[in-house]
Amino acid sequence: MLHQNHIHLSRRVGPQIHHSLLTSQQQQQYAQNHLKFPHVTIHKSTAQSGEDTITKNDDTEYQTTSEEETIFALSSGGGGASVGGGATAVAVIRMSGPCAFNALRELLSPSPNGLSGGGKLPKLPKARMASLRTLYDPLTNNDSERRDPLDSALILTFPGPNSFTGEDIVELHCHGSRAVVNGVLSALTHLNSVPIPAISDEESQQARRRRLSLRPADPGEFTQRAYAHGKLGLVEVEALSDLIVADTSLQRKQALKQFDGRLSRLYMGWREELIKGLAHAEAVIDFGDDEALDPDEEDDGDMDGDGGMSIWGGISPRITSLRQAMERHLADASRGELLRDGLRIAIVGRPNAGKSSLLNLLAGRDAAIVSSTPGTTRDVVEVILDLGGVRCTLLDTAGVREEKEEGVNEIEVEGMKRARIAAKDAHIVVGVVDSTDYERGLEAVDELINGDGDFDDWKKDNILYVVNKVDLKNEMKDNDCLSKSNSFGISCTTSEGVNDFLSVLTTEALSLVSSDNDEASSAALSSLEGSEGAVITRARHRRHVEAAADALGRFEVLSGQGYMALDMAAEELRLAASELGRITGAIDVEDVLDVLFADFCIGK
Numbered sequence: 001m002l003h004q005n006h007i008h009l010s011r012r013v014g015p016q017i018h019h020s021l022l023t024s025q026q027q028q029q030y031a032q033n034h035l036k037f038p039h040v041t042i043h044k045s046t047a048q049s050g051e052d053t054i055t056k057n058d059d060t061e062y063q064t065t066s067e068e069e070t071i072f073a074l075s076s077g078g079g080g081a082s083v084g085g086g087a088t089a090v091a092v093i094r095m096s097g098p099c100a101f102n103a104l105r106e107l108l109s110p111s112p113n114g115l116s117g118g119g120k121l122p123k124l125p126k127a128r129m130a131s132l133r134t135l136y137d138p139l140t141n142n143d144s145e146r147r148d149p150l151d152s153a154l155i156l157t158f159p160g161p162n163s164f165t166g167e168d169i170v171e172l173h174c175h176g177s178r179a180v181v182n183g184v185l186s187a188l189t190h191l192n193s194v195p196i197p198a199i200s201d202e203e204s205q206q207a208r209r210r211r212l213s214l215r216p217a218d219p220g221e222f223t224q225r226a227y228a229h230g231k232l233g234l235v236e237v238e239a240l241s242d243l244i245v246a247d248t249s250l251q252r253k254q255a256l257k258q259f260d261g262r263l264s265r266l267y268m269g270w271r272e273e274l275i276k277g278l279a280h281a282e283a284v285i286d287f288g289d290d291e292a293l294d295p296d297e298e299d300d301g302d303m304d305g306d307g308g309m310s311i312w313g314g315i316s317p318r319i320t321s322l323r324q325a326m327e328r329h330l331a332d333a334s335r336g337e338l339l340r341d342g343l344r345i346a347i348v349g350r351p352n353a354g355k356s357s358l359l360n361l362l363a364g365r366d367a368a369i370v371s372s373t374p375g376t377t378r379d380v381v382e383v384i385l386d387l388g389g390v391r392c393t394l395l396d397t398a399g400v401r402e403e404k405e406e407g408v409n410e411i412e413v414e415g416m417k418r419a420r421i422a423a424k425d426a427h428i429v430v431g432v433v434d435s436t437d438y439e440r441g442l443e444a445v446d447e448l449i450n451g452d453g454d455f456d457d458w459k460k461d462n463i464l465y466v467v468n469k470v471d472l473k474n475e476m477k478d479n480d481c482l483s484k485s486n487s488f489g490i491s492c493t494t495s496e497g498v499n500d501f502l503s504v505l506t507t508e509a510l511s512l513v514s515s516d517n518d519e520a521s522s523a524a525l526s527s528l529e530g531s532e533g534a535v536i537t538r539a540r541h542r543r544h545v546e547a548a549a550d551a552l553g554r555f556e557v558l559s560g561q562g563y564m565a566l567d568m569a570a571e572e573l574r575l576a577a578s579e580l581g582r583i584t585g586a587i588d589v590e591d592v593l594d595v596l597f598a599d600f601c602i603g604k
């Protein structure tokens with residue numbers, strides 16, 4: 001049976017295979033130790049196709065990708081509304097998998113019998129060289145002499161394993177109209193079921209179907225295959241996902257920094273250090289401390305709990321400095337995560353202060369209703385802004401005032417409740433005060449911030465006061481109501497003062513996400529070459545680094561207790577190493593993958 005012992009380079013075992021990173025001997029050991037396939041040998045590719053082969057120990061050969069289905073998708077915009085976007089000049093359709101080149105040959109064939117007609121096989125362009133070719137429609141009525149042209153397209157082929165997915169890839173750069181894109185996608189979908197009169201016997205029909213079996217890709221499936229074939233690590237996959245959805249320049253820069261591998265290098269470097277410590281522990285367990293200590297290793301004079309030399313030798317101080325590096329890495333005020341997720345800026349204040357007017361002015365469009373009736377805004381209105389490269393969600397909220405004031409109804413009360421929640425969840429609060437009703441306006445903002453015990457103290461530093469409608473009261477500029485250092489006189493009607501306020505708001509946003517001045521963090525990272533500027537960008541990474549640092553803290557206590565606690569101390573090192581391995585995908589991360597790839601768009 002051909003597929004009986006086939007290794008599926010699929011989501012299930014994929015994360016643990018990194019061919020490009022391992023020597024063939026390591027790969028073999030990996031397969032035997034981790035993949036539980038002791039009966040196979042992995043050979044690096046020598047074939048022109050470049051596909052690795054796996055030999056079963058009874059010498060039957062399998063191609064690693066032969067059982068993978070070939071997938072295709074529209075990878076760019078274009079194609080019109082029916083496939084999720086407006087028409088563009090060019091649309092890129094990608095195929096990946098063992099049938100990709102055959103499918104391309106079929107599209108290049110003008111004969112109504114396609115490849116099965118016995119005629120000359122259409123030549124594929126040279127690998128990685130663009131070529132302008134006519135694509136023919138295999139769904140053309142069979143009575144015609146020639147298939148109908150589908151498009152004149154630029155074609156590129158990337159033979160595996162030197163491709164994004166590690167498989168054979170074809171890129172069709174077509175014209176971006178709905179008719180062309182739908183025509184090509186439909187041709188690929190039906191390729192294996194196109195009736196070919198030249199083939200009469202069932203067996204040949206089946207063989208043809210196998211050669212041309214394609215299906216539409218799932219979201220993120222190209223990247224998933226790249227990961228399964230060791231082309232990308234987990235942290236790089238996450239970075240790619242961030243890069244695709246980046247809205248601002250700083251988000252793009254952060255994603256690119258992570259994509260170039262510096263964050264992976266940091267975590268892998270730490271993990272290697274821990275594994276060295278573990279090897280030391282194994283040696284002590286097996287041979288006793290005299291033999292375990294490396295004679296070249298400088299003894300730091302560490303004392304164990306019994307007053308003798310530590311059985312951990314030079315390992316203990318290294319682990320301590322590793323834990324400290326992790327703690328510095330963690331003490332970054334979540335800047336990377338904030339930049340990735342974006343900041344929330346809530347505009348609050350009394351009704352009629354001009355909150356919606358300010359939101360509209362900053363957004364450059366009439367996103368919220370403005371009216372002279374107090375209590376106009378009820379629901380929270382959100383607009384996305386790019387402030388100096390920081391993605392910010394600006395939230396306009398209902399005006400807050402005493403519930404017993406005249407005219408307040410239950411809908412407004414609900415609106416005020418939502419305003420309080422928005423302010424509490426925001427990273428920056430902008431309190432808008434009407435200059436003609438300054439005292440009450442300021443009181444309302446202060447009550448919202450100080451009245452609720454839940455309001456984080458740190459956030460009280462991130463409040464900007466905007467005294468609006470200065471056009472109505474010019475003497476306001478000298479009035480003491482602008483005495484707060486973080487307050488600005490503006491007019492939404494004349495735009496006076498708005499630019500000054502915007503530049504301070506931008507500086508404030510940048511200071512929350514910037515790590516440039518963060519000496520602690522850069523000191524933590526510069527110890528590992530090439531990892532400068534690597535910051536935590538996801539809560540998932542933070543959880544694992546925290547757990548690793550905790551384990552190292554416990555190790556430090558246990559390592560001082562001599563032989564008695566040797567096993568337990570080693571276990572903490574193992575735990576810390578596996579937490580770091582979970583970040584990079586070196587250790588099973590099945591649960592993470594499902595969520596991560598579902599976040600990708602189709603075609604990536």
Ligand SMILES: Nc1nc2c(ncn2[C@@H]2O[C@H](COP(=O)(O)OP(=O)(O)OP(=O)(O)O)[C@@H](O)[C@H]2O)c(=O)[nH]1
Pocket residue numbers: 349350351352353354355356357358369370371372373374375376377378397398399400468469470471472490491492493494
């Ligand atoms: N003269 C003057 N009028 C302004 C200014 N800003 C806003 N207004 C007016 O003030 C009124 C209230 O403005 P909104 O932006 O709706 O106020 P709001 O704070 O959103 O009010 P609620 O949604 O009810 O809480 C409108 O009539 C605006 O035209 C300003 O700078 N100068």
Ligand SMILES: [Mg+2]
Pocket residue numbers: 355356357368369370376377396397398399
């Ligand atoms: Mg409003």
